[in-house]
Amino acid sequence: MSQNTENFESLRHLLSLKRHEQPPPGYFNNFSSQVIARIKLGEVGEERAIPGRVIWEPPWLQRILAAFETKPILAGGFAVAVCGLLITGIIYSEKSDVQPVALIPVTESVSSPVEVANATAVMTAANHPLLAKPAALDASSTSPITAEGPLLGGLRAEPASFTFPGGN
Amino acid sequence: MIMTEPASRKAFRPPDEPPADPVATPVPVEEMELVKRARKGDLTAYDDLVRRYQERIYATIYHMTSNHEDANDLAQEAFIKAFQALRSFKGGSSFYTWVYRIAVNKTINFLKQRKNKAQMSLDDLDFNAEHDPDLVALISEKTPRREVGLAELQEKLNIAMQKLSEPHRLVVTLHDVQGLSHEEIAKIMDCNIGTVRSRLFYARQQLQAYLSDYLQ
Numbered sequence: 001m002s003q004n005t006e007n008f009e010s011l012r013h014l015l016s017l018k019r020h021e022q023p024p025p026g027y028f029n030n031f032s033s034q035v036i037a038r039i040k041l042g043e044v045g046e047e048r049a050i051p052g053r054v055i056w057e058p059p060w061l062q063r064i065l066a067a068f069e070t071k072p073i074l075a076g077g078f079a080v081a082v083c084g085l086l087i088t089g090i091i092y093s094e095k096s097d098v099q100p101v102a103l104i105p106v107t108e109s110v111s112s113p114v115e116v117a118n119a120t121a122v123m124t125a126a127n128h129p130l131l132a133k134p135a136a137l138d139a140s141s142t143s144p145i146t147a148e149g150p151l152l153g154g155l156r157a158e159p160a161s162f163t164f165p166g167g168n
Numbered sequence: 169m170i171m172t173e174p175a176s177r178k179a180f181r182p183p184d185e186p187p188a189d190p191v192a193t194p195v196p197v198e199e200m201e202l203v204k205r206a207r208k209g210d211l212t213a214y215d216d217l218v219r220r221y222q223e224r225i226y227a228t229i230y231h232m233t234s235n236h237e238d239a240n241d242l243a244q245e246a247f248i249k250a251f252q253a254l255r256s257f258k259g260g261s262s263f264y265t266w267v268y269r270i271a272v273n274k275t276i277n278f279l280k281q282r283k284n285k286a287q288m289s290l291d292d293l294d295f296n297a298e299h300d301p302d303l304v305a306l307i308s309e310k311t312p313r314r315e316v317g318l319a320e321l322q323e324k325l326n327i328a329m330q331k332l333s334e335p336h337r338l339v340v341t342l343h344d345v346q347g348l349s350h351e352e353i354a355k356i357m358d359c360n361i362g363t364v365r366s367r368l369f370y371a372r373q374q375l376q377a378y379l380s381d382y383l384q
Contacts, residue, residue, distance in 0.1 A: 008372050008376070010306065010383045011344075011372055011375055011376050011379065011383060012302075012344055013302040013303065013305060013306050014303075014306055014321070014325060014379060014382065014383065015325070015340070015344045015345055015375075016300060016302045016303065016345075017293070017297065017300075017303055017318070017321060017322055017325055018231055018325065018329075018341075018345045019345060020293045020294045020296060020297035020300065020303075021230070021231075021290065021291040021292070021293060021294075021322065022291055022292065022293070022294045023226065023230075023236060023240075023291050024291075024292075028222055028223060028226075031218070031222045031226070031243075031244075032215050032218040032219045032222060033215070034244060035215075035218050035244050035247045035248060035251075036211050036214065036215050036218070038244060038248055039211065039214075039248055039251050039252075040211070042248065042252075069281075
C-alpha cells in the first residue's frame with residue numbers, strides 16, 4: 001500500500017501539469033458576453049420560432065431525430081425500410097394487370113352503324129347537360145356517318161383519296 | 169495488465185486531502201441575490217455569475233474532453249442551459265454545484281456521442297509550468313525517460329486520461345486537478361463518498377499503469 005501511495009504521489013505530481021494548461025490569453029474576457037449574447041439570441045429566436053416549431057418540429061419528431069443522431073444504425077434501418085417499401089411498390093404496380101374499363105357499354109344487339117350512332121347520340125344527349133332537352137335524335141337528321149368498321153371500338157385513320165373528273 | 173477494483177477500496181483514503189473547496193462553505197448572500205435577479209431575467213446579474221465560475225467550468229470540461237473547441241462550446245451551452253433552467257433551481261445546493269452538475273452531465277452525454285472520433289486539441293502550458301517544483305522533480309534524473317519534455321508529457325498524460333471511463337476521468341479531474349473535496353464530488357456526481365473514493369483509487373491505478381514510463 002505504501003508503494004501504491006508513493007506512486008500515486010508521483011502521479012499526482014504529474015497530474016499537476018494539467019493545471020498549467022490554459023486557454024489562449026484573453027479567452028475569458030469575452031466568454032460571459034458570448035454566453036449572454038447567445039441567451040439573448042435564443043430568446044428572440046424562440047419567440048419567433050414557436051409557431052414554426054409547433055408545425056415542423058413536434059416533440060415526437062424531435063425525439064425520433066435525436067434517436068437517429070445518437071444511433072446511426074437506427075437511421076440506416078429506417079432508410080433501408082423506406083427503400084424496401086418503395087421498391088416493393090414499384091414491383092407491385094408493374095406486375096398487377098389493370099383491366100381497362102369500358103366507359104360506354106357496347107351491347108351485341110347494336111349492330112349497324114346507324115343504330116350505333118343513334119345509341120351514342122341518345123346517351124350523349126342524356127348525359128350532357130346542354131343536350132339534355134331532346135330525348136332522342138333522329139338518325140336521318142344528323143350528319144351522315146360513313147366511318148368504316150366498329151365506331152366505338154376505336155377510330156381508324158383511313159387514307160383519303162380525291163379524284164377530280166377533269167382534273168390533272 | 170488487468171486491474172480489478174480491490175474489495176477493501178472503500179477504506180482507501182488519499183494521503184493528503186486537497187483543501188476544502190470554496191463551495192463547501194456557506195453560499196454568500198450576494199450570490200443568492202444574483203441568482204434571484206437572474207431568475208427574474210436580469211442578464212447583468214447572470215453575467216456576474218458566469219464570470220465567477222467560467223474558468224472552473226471550462227477547465228473541468230476541457231480536462232474531460234482534452235479539446236479546447238469542444239470545451240468552449242460545452243461550457244457556453246452549460247451556462248445557457250443553466251439560465252433557461254434557473255426557475256427549477258430550488259437552492260438546495262449552491263449555484264456552483266448546480267451549474268457544475270449541468271456541465272458534467274452535458275459533457276458526459278457529449279462524450280458518449282463522439283466516442284469514436286475523439287480528437288485532442290490541447291491548450292498551451294503556461295509559463296509557470298517550467299518552474300513548478302512538482303514537475304521539476306518529476307523530470308529529473310530519476311525519471312525513466314529523462315529526455316521527455318513538458319509538451320510530450322502533456323500529450324501522454326491527456327492520452328492516458330482519455331483512456332479512462334467518463335466517471336473515472338471525472339473523479340480524477342475534479343479531485344486531483346481541480347482540487348474538489350470528496351463530499352463535493354459526491355454531490356456533483358450524485359453518488360456517495362465511498363463510490364467517489366473507490367473510483368478515484370481505481371482511476372489512479374489505471375493512470376499509473378498507462379504512464380508507468382513517465383513516473384518515478
